[in-house]
Amino acid sequence: MRAIQDLLGRRMPRRMFLLAIVAAGLALSWAIPHGNWVNKYIQMILVFIGINIILASSLNLVNGYMGEFSVGHAGFMAVGAYMSSVLTLKVFHLTGPSALFPVAILAGGLAAGLCGLLVAFPSFRTRGDYLAIVTLAFLMIVKSVIENIPYLEGASGLVGMKRLTTLPWVYFWMVLTLWTLRNFIYSTYGRGILAIREDELAADIMGVDTRRVKVLVFVVSSFFAGVAGGLYAHYLQFISPRSFDILKSTDIILMVYLGGIASLGGSILGATLYQVLMEVLRPGTFNQAFSWLPDPAFQWLSDRVFSHLDVWRMMILPLLLILVMLFRPRGIMGLRELPIFVPLRDIQERRKPGRGGEP
Amino acid sequence: MSGRLEARGVTHMFGGLRAVDDWSIVLEPGELVGLIGPNGAGKSTVFNLITGVYRATRGSIRFDGVELVGRRSNRIAACGIARTFQGIRLFKDLTVLDNVRVAHYVKMRYSLMEALFRTGRYHGAEDRVVGHSRELLEAFGLAEYAAERASSLPYGQQRRLEIARALATEPRLLLLDEPAAGMNPNEVGRMMEFISWVRREYRLTVLLIEHQMRLVMGICERIQVLDFGATIAQGTPDEIRNNQRVLEAYLGPAEEGE
Numbered sequence: 284m285r286a287i288q289d290l291l292g293r294r295m296p297r298r299m300f301l302l303a304i305v306a307a308g309l310a311l312s313w314a315i316p317h318g319n320w321v322n323k324y325i326q327m328i329l330v331f332i333g334i335n336i337i338l339a340s341s342l343n344l345v346n347g348y349m350g351e352f353s354v355g356h357a358g359f360m361a362v363g364a365y366m367s368s369v370l371t372l373k374v375f376h377l378t379g380p381s382a383l384f385p386v387a388i389l390a391g392g393l394a395a396g397l398c399g400l401l402v403a404f405p406s407f408r409t410r411g412d413y414l415a416i417v418t419l420a421f422l423m424i425v426k427s428v429i430e431n432i433p434y435l436e437g438a439s440g441l442v443g444m445k446r447l448t449t450l451p452w453v454y455f456w457m458v459l460t461l462w463t464l465r466n467f468i469y470s471t472y473g474r475g476i477l478a479i480r481e482d483e484l485a486a487d488i489m490g491v492d493t494r495r496v497k498v499l500v501f502v503v504s505s506f507f508a509g510v511a512g513g514l515y516a517h518y519l520q521f522i523s524p525r526s527f528d529i530l531k532s533t534d535i536i537l538m539v540y541l542g543g544i545a546s547l548g549g550s551i552l553g554a555t556l557y558q559v560l561m562e563v564l565r566p567g568t569f570n571q572a573f574s575w576l577p578d579p580a581f582q583w584l585s586d587r588v589f590s591h592l593d594v595w596r597m598m599i600l601p602l603l604l605i606l607v608m609l610f611r612p613r614g615i616m617g618l619r620e621l622p623i624f625v626p627l628r629d630i631q632e633r634r635k636p637g638r639g640g641e642p
Numbered sequence: 643m644s645g646r647l648e649a650r651g652v653t654h655m656f657g658g659l660r661a662v663d664d665w666s667i668v669l670e671p672g673e674l675v676g677l678i679g680p681n682g683a684g685k686s687t688v689f690n691l692i693t694g695v696y697r698a699t700r701g702s703i704r705f706d707g708v709e710l711v712g713r714r715s716n717r718i719a720a721c722g723i724a725r726t727f728q729g730i731r732l733f734k735d736l737t738v739l740d741n742v743r744v745a746h747y748v749k750m751r752y753s754l755m756e757a758l759f760r761t762g763r764y765h766g767a768e769d770r771v772v773g774h775s776r777e778l779l780e781a782f783g784l785a786e787y788a789a790e791r792a793s794s795l796p797y798g799q800q801r802r803l804e805i806a807r808a809l810a811t812e813p814r815l816l817l818l819d820e821p822a823a824g825m826n827p828n829e830v831g832r833m834m835e836f837i838s839w840v841r842r843e844y845r846l847t848v849l850l851i852e853h854q855m856r857l858v859m860g861i862c863e864r865i866q867v868l869d870f871g872a873t874i875a876q877g878t879p880d881e882i883r884n885n886q887r888v889l890e891a892y893l894g895p896a897e898e899g900e
Contacts, residue, residue, distance in 0.1 A: 463758060466757055466758045466759075466760060467754070467758065470752075470754075470764070470768075471746065471750040471752075471757070474736075474743055474747070475744065475747055477733065477735075477736055477744070478733050480735075481732075481734055481735060481736060482731050482732075482733060485731040486744070487694075487714070487715035487719075488694075488695070488718075488724075489724075489744060489747065489807065490716050490719035490720055490745060490747045490748035491744065491747045492716045493716065499754060618735060628769070632788065632789065633789045635788065
């Protein structure tokens with residue numbers, strides 16, 4: 284154990300280790316669907332977890348690292364979903380896997396990033412509650428714009444996209460998201476983001492170009508929301524303006540604050556926990572898990588308790604969030620990071636005892 | 643050595659209130675000047691005008707020939723002006739080291755793409771910044787707290803850290819807003835020595851606001867007195883001590899039959 288720690292304390296072995304994990308993950312994401320290692324249902328959950336991780340970690344950049352409160356993430360997701368779907372449906376006319384699929388996803392991300400740029404400008408002058416209202420307005424504008432464009436089939440939504448989103452693709456975009464966010468956060472720009480959260484005025488006076496940092500944050504965050512939207516659209520093969528309403532935003536917000544603000548590890552945890560709980564809290568899983576009970580008891584539980592879970596799970600998760608907020612206001616991993624995401628330089632600086640403090 | 647500040651006819655209005663009225667000052671490079679006056683005299687407003695938090699309604703503030711009025715705060719910091727705040731404004735949830743690292747922003751010359759791909763330039767710059775931050779913390783006796791959260795430091799150390807953070811921007815002019823506020827006589831004495839040392843060591847021009855008269859009279863070469871936004875006196879500590887208008891501003895007019 285000690286030897287492993289020492290090994291990971293050096294730059295090259297650590298980089299190799301990271302690469303190995305990423306490569307192993309990629310192999311796994313390919314092998315699982317091809318070898319049918321788990322059933323289709325679990326595969327679906329894995330796809331959603333991946334998409335959720337992209338959504339939660341990118342929203343965490345704005346809500347956690349920068350300390351603003353955006354409720355517009357679903358809006359950026361919608362822009363990405365529609366942009367990429369229009370490309371694969373009406374421009375590229377894709378009928379199966381194609382090299383143009385990542386191009387479409389990338390275009391969806393760029394379109395969403397452009398919208399993020401527009402939201403960044405009001406953020407120069409407003410913050411907190413008022414900026415939250417700006418993002419809410421953005422979400423409503425996106426929804427009504429889409430509803431009123433016949434080319435996008437309006438309120439009835441787009442159908443007919445091929446299921447181009449596969450587990451390896453989701454994995455690829457998820458790794459790209461985490462890699463980008465991590466390198467962004469542990470740079471001078473990233474420290475600027477944290478300074479804005481802590482005290483924007485002081486950040487400005489210490490020379491941080493807060494406007495530039497805010498633009499970067501909103502563009503990067505919305506870019507990945509758009510990517511996630513594209514992946515989502517090409518998995519469900521159906522999108523409508525209603526798929527991206529305020530409830531979708533609140534789901535992502537829940538993942539961020541449950542997992543922990545200003546933590547990529549937290550967002551992974553939050554996104555996974557959210558999806559797993561949503562799946563577990565169904566009548567089916569409980570009926571299966573308790574089928575060993577003697578019949579009258581089982582029948583009673585099944586009819587009187589488990590059958591209501593579909594309704595109750597919509598309350599259980601928010602209740603869980605309230606509990607987390609009461610006892611760990613910054614979320615399960617709030618302000619703490621998995622060591623694997625922290626650059627070696629920062630880990631070493633944290634371990635170093637004070638040279639000045641020694642006798 | 644540069645670091646010359648020249649303000650001419652600076653006026654700032656809050657609505658109808660003249661918070662600063664026709665304020666002028668010249669700080670020669672290396673000078674240590676005190677700014678005093680009763681509460682609400684406009685001292686902190688002057689700092690906010692210099693650092694671009696407020697934009698002067700009228701007048702001009704030039705630093706080494708560069709006009710500051712109309713510039714954004716971060717550009718002014720890049721010109722070589724740093725400050726501390728009356729109520730300490732550290733980045734509380736960041737570590738002591740990261741507080742100092744943040745303040746290197748203006749000197750970072752790598753692009754976002756270089757940060758994402760962790761190029762040699764990125765690593766070089768980051769290593770230099772950590773090194774420079776460590777040096778500052780060691781010089782300020784804060785090295786042992788480097789990994790602690792800034793908010794966990796005792797009050798006096800937070801004051802020191804705020805000055806260290808300001809120095810990380812490599813300023814030529816340092817504005818100190820009540821550096822000895824809330825300190826006992828012992829601590830005030832130490833703060834006086836500390837300010838003199840910082841000024842010498844880092845070759846700074848210093849403008850400081852302070853209510854602790856012992857500190858102001860003890861280390862400032864010149865003092866300017868503000869009252870209701872207007873300059874009512876300036877001169878050496880001895881001249882200020884015996885100035886009738888200053889005494890009146892602080893104690894009220896010495897009217898007969900009172």
